[in-house]
Amino acid sequence: MSQILIVEDEQRIASFVAKGLKAAGLTSEHVTTGAAGYERAMTGDFELIVLDLGLPDMDGMDVLERLRGSGNTLPVIVLTARTTLEASVGSLEGGADDYLAKPFRFEELLARIRLRLRTATVAAAGPAIMRCGDVELDPLTRRVTVAGAEVDLSAREFALAEALISHAGRALSREQLLSRVWGYDFDPGSNVVDVYVRYLRAKVGAARIETVRGVGYRMVP
The missing domain is CATH 1.10.10.10 (Winged helix-like DNA-binding domain superfamily/Winged helix DNA-binding domain)
Structure with missing residues (x-):
């Protein structure tokens, strides 16, 4: 069973995502700060991260930069209220695997999570050059x-x-x-x-x- 790390300071949104994941047969853990998200992501206990950008202690982009700088290749799906082209391009250029603007439908988030998990599984199997x-x-x-x-x-x-x-x-x-x-x-x-x-x-x-x-x-x- 895939374990998803939710890094989100809005309890309502985190609960909404966690309940949906559970119904879809996925388990999750929720943290509310960027520092906690980074620490948990580095444990190797997770297969994907759902990352908010507007965190109370640091910007989610800083968390993403630290992860990628540390060699962490976990798939990251960014959730954010920032809807500008610059924000979306910046997230993807910063190492995010996907980007979803708030408000969002859970069905779309779930589809993107499953896609990234499948892609990660194929990559782990060693794709051909x-x-x-x-x-x-x-x-x-x-x-x-x-x-x-x-x-x-x-x-x-x-x-x-x-x-x-x-x-x-x-x-x-x-x-x-x-x-x-x-x-x-x-x-x-x-x-x-x-x-x-x-x-x-x-x-x-x-x-x-x-x-x-x-x-x-x-x-x-």
Whole structure:
């Protein structure tokens, strides 16, 4: 049975999430501060963290930064009342695996939790290294090399590279990339895909990611 750590200072929301998880066959533990959340997350007793950003002792982003800085790779789903594009992108860039704005429906949170747990299970099994031409991507270690040289990608850049390489030679629309890399919390009219394709091209080489006019982008085999 999966154990979920809920880091949330609003008792009403924490109780709502905990009850829903119990009904879905998942167990949980609740703490109300960032310091307690960090300490519990580092014990190895949990498989996923539901993390609020507006905590009383520190910002949830600081908790996330400390976790990732300590090498903790537990899946983290951020819950927050901050609904700006900058907040959502900042959370994902900071190492969060998903982002859900308050108010939210529990069914959606549960679906995202189950998805992240499945993804973590596959990663633990040791996924194969992905290749496209001279670009190699290791989903387990999150290491990327281009022509044998390692390149440093942010969390979203890595996810974008993974989506493109897994469909090498095929064009993916901006909407498909929004769905696969960012989820459905972004306005389809946003230019976030184009921005991150530009970032990724700067690191792996512009010629390796082709623009398909009227469609989107594809990784060149």
